[in-house]
Amino acid sequence: MNLLKKKDVMYFFLPAAIFMFLFLLYPLLMLVVDSFFQTNNSNAKSFVGLDNYFQAFTSKTFIKVSVNTLIYVVVAVSLELFFGLALAIVFSHQFKGANILRTLCLSPLMIAPLVAGLIWKFMLSDQFGIVNVLLDKSGLISSTNSILWLADERFALISTIIADVWLTTPFMMLMLFAGIQGIPNSLYEAASIEGASRMQIIFKIIIPSIKPVIISALVIRVIDAARSFDIIWAMTQGGPNFSSELLSVHIYKMLQRYGDVGYASSVAVLFIIVLILITLISMKKIWIFDKKSN
Amino acid sequence: MFTNSVGVDWKSKLWKLSVILIALIATVAILFPYVYILLSSFKPAGDVVSTSPTIWPKEFSLDNYIDMWESMPIGKYLANSLVAAVFSTIICVVLGSMASYAISRTIGSKLSYLFLVLVLCLKMLPLTSVAVPVYKIVQNLGLYDMKVTLVVVYAAINMPFVLWMMVSFFSSIPADLDEAAFMDGATPFQTFRKIILPVCAPGIVSTGIFTLLLAWNDFLFALLLTSSNAKTVPVAISEFLTSYNLDLGPMTSAAVLFSLPVIIISFFVQRYFVSGMMAGSVKE
Numbered sequence: 382m383n384l385l386k387k388k389d390v391m392y393f394f395l396p397a398a399i400f401m402f403l404f405l406l407y408p409l410l411m412l413v414v415d416s417f418f419q420t421n422n423s424n425a426k427s428f429v430g431l432d433n434y435f436q437a438f439t440s441k442t443f444i445k446v447s448v449n450t451l452i453y454v455v456v457a458v459s460l461e462l463f464f465g466l467a468l469a470i471v472f473s474h475q476f477k478g479a480n481i482l483r484t485l486c487l488s489p490l491m492i493a494p495l496v497a498g499l500i501w502k503f504m505l506s507d508q509f510g511i512v513n514v515l516l517d518k519s520g521l522i523s524s525t526n527s528i529l530w531l532a533d534e535r536f537a538l539i540s541t542i543i544a545d546v547w548l549t550t551p552f553m554m555l556m557l558f559a560g561i562q563g564i565p566n567s568l569y570e571a572a573s574i575e576g577a578s579r580m581q582i583i584f585k586i587i588i589p590s591i592k593p594v595i596i597s598a599l600v601i602r603v604i605d606a607a608r609s610f611d612i613i614w615a616m617t618q619g620g621p622n623f624s625s626e627l628l629s630v631h632i633y634k635m636l637q638r639y640g641d642v643g644y645a646s647s648v649a650v651l652f653i654i655v656l657i658l659i660t661l662i663s664m665k666k667i668w669i670f671d672k673k674s675n
Numbered sequence: 676m677f678t679n680s681v682g683v684d685w686k687s688k689l690w691k692l693s694v695i696l697i698a699l700i701a702t703v704a705i706l707f708p709y710v711y712i713l714l715s716s717f718k719p720a721g722d723v724v725s726t727s728p729t730i731w732p733k734e735f736s737l738d739n740y741i742d743m744w745e746s747m748p749i750g751k752y753l754a755n756s757l758v759a760a761v762f763s764t765i766i767c768v769v770l771g772s773m774a775s776y777a778i779s780r781t782i783g784s785k786l787s788y789l790f791l792v793l794v795l796c797l798k799m800l801p802l803t804s805v806a807v808p809v810y811k812i813v814q815n816l817g818l819y820d821m822k823v824t825l826v827v828v829y830a831a832i833n834m835p836f837v838l839w840m841m842v843s844f845f846s847s848i849p850a851d852l853d854e855a856a857f858m859d860g861a862t863p864f865q866t867f868r869k870i871i872l873p874v875c876a877p878g879i880v881s882t883g884i885f886t887l888l889l890a891w892n893d894f895l896f897a898l899l900l901t902s903s904n905a906k907t908v909p910v911a912i913s914e915f916l917t918s919y920n921l922d923l924g925p926m927t928s929a930a931v932l933f934s935l936p937v938i939i940i941s942f943f944v945q946r947y948f949v950s951g952m953m954a955g956s957v958k959e
Contacts, residue, residue: 385863389863390777390778390780390786390787392777393773393774393776393777393863393867394773394774394778394790396773396774397770397771397773400827401797403812403831404812404827404832405797405831405832405834405835406797407808407812409804412804412805415808464701468697468701471694471698471701474691476691476694476695476698479698482698482701484942484945485705485706486701486702487945488705488706488938489705489709490941491888491934491937492892492934492937493891493892493894493909493933493934494892494894495909495912495913496892496912496933499912499916499930500709500711500712501708502916503712503923503927504708506923508724508726509728511711511728514727514728525727547708551705579690604799607801608801608802608803610802610803610895614894628801629803632801632803632804633895637807637899645807646804649801649803652804653800653804657796657799659799660799661792664795
């Protein structure tokens with residue numbers, strides 16, 4: 382029985398839809414239109430077809446920035462999965478103080494990405510940073526300025542990844558922890574009767590049982606990591622020499638700083654297409670509304 | 676886990692010990708950056724920019740807080756952040772719950788499928804790409820640097836997230852409840868307000884907390900859409916560290932003032948926080 386008529390559905394949905402149309406869909410349409418135009422000095426627009434897209438694909442910066450984004454996503458999300466899974470398993474054990482420690486571990490979840498970026502910028506600073514002092518004292522580096530975390534092209538991207546991992550490992554941990562809570566006790570009992578070791582329980586029971594949770598956590602994190610802006614903006618603004626520039630930062634800079642609307646829009650459209658493809662392909666995994674009520 | 680599976684022997688003691696050790700190390704590592712910035716904010720002004728920094732302050736001082744207080748109207752910015760976050764969340768929760776109710780009650784129909792896919796795609800949009808077009812729209816409407824602008828824009832950009840979370844809450848409520856109300860002659864709106872909303876209250880609260888946090892922590896839109904009148908704290912903090920100046924001392928105190936209350940409050944509402952995160956992201 383369908384209780385709501387089509388008219389009612391529209392009334393209920395319309396107010397929220399107006400907001401989304403004005404500040405999400407309409408800007409998106411503007412972006413798509415702009416990607417086919419070139420703005421010249423006198424602010425006149427001329428239609429250039431797919432030229433902006435060709436320009437993007439032949440631009441070395443675009444390739445560099447795309448590769449950066451890929452590295453950032455793959456490295457950050459893999460580290461987060463590794464640490465998140467390890468911590469989720471650790472906190473599934475019962476020991477005194479486990480709840481308090483777990484709660485404390487969740488605290489980065491509440492911190493603004495911008496603030497997280499600034500905290501790490503402060504800690505990794507080559508002049509005033511504590512990280513190099515600690516590394517120096519423990520004998521891992523020879524002097525406090527032998528690694529220029531934010532100013533050296535080889536380290537800038539890694540530095541932003543460190544901040545991202547710190548900020549979002551708790552999210553991964555929390556999701557996987559909830560997944561582990563859902564594993565029925567009978568599985569563990571059966572395994573221990575069979576004489577399984579703890580490592581076997583982890584790899585043969587826990588990980589396979591929470592596979593759907595792992596996949597949806599990965600999809601969410603991959604898309605969020607690909608879109609990161611605040612952390613990079615706070616720490617390096619993409620520098621030095623594009624070494625830590627991600628697509629989102631690149632798009633923002635080209636639009637806001639250099640006013641290259643056509644090129645930036647075409648890059649944004651390409652980026653959005655990729656993200657939506659990832660979303661739609663993995664949708665079956667994160668789709669929580671399967672034929673529930675018909 | 677593992678509690679009743681193995682008796683106490685040497686091996687299981689070792690295992691347990693290493694588990695506790697890992698938990699302790701992880702907690703210290705995760706807390707370190709925040710504790711360090713908290714301690715640094717109480718260092719004398721000169722010690723924050725010392726080239727040989729220590730973890731523990733040599734002496735406690737409020738220099739950085741006084742500096743920050745004198746260099747910007749932090750109270751005004753905190754109020755702006757609060758206004759933008761609270762009012763946009765109210766809009767999101769009110770309009771979002773209505774829309775989610777409609778979607779959840781027609782799941783299976785083409786229309787609600789279309790809405791859901793649309794919502795999902797909008798949720799995944801990289802916000803930097805729409806931020807600049809939004810900035811142009813706001814300028815054309817003459818709404819630049821106004822508090823109401825931030826409220827409306829935050830409500831709009833967080834709406835897909837709100838819908839995504841709330842639809843999963845609403846669709847877990849059996850339709851029998853609605854049917855009973857209809858039999859008694861209630862209109863759809865009455866059913867929604869009197870029957871469904873009270874049942875979904877916990878889910879709505881967790882969604883609200885998340886939305887509040889998203890708006891409170893936003894940087895990009897506040898950076899683009901405000902200059903002085905409606906400026907929020909994240910933008911103000913970011914201005915301490917630019918290529919032209921490096922005021923690390925006041926930056927640490929502003930960062931603490933901005934995020935410590937949120938962390939403390941979140942410990943008290945964690946129940947909602949955790950259940951919300953599960954519902955919003957985990958497939959049942």
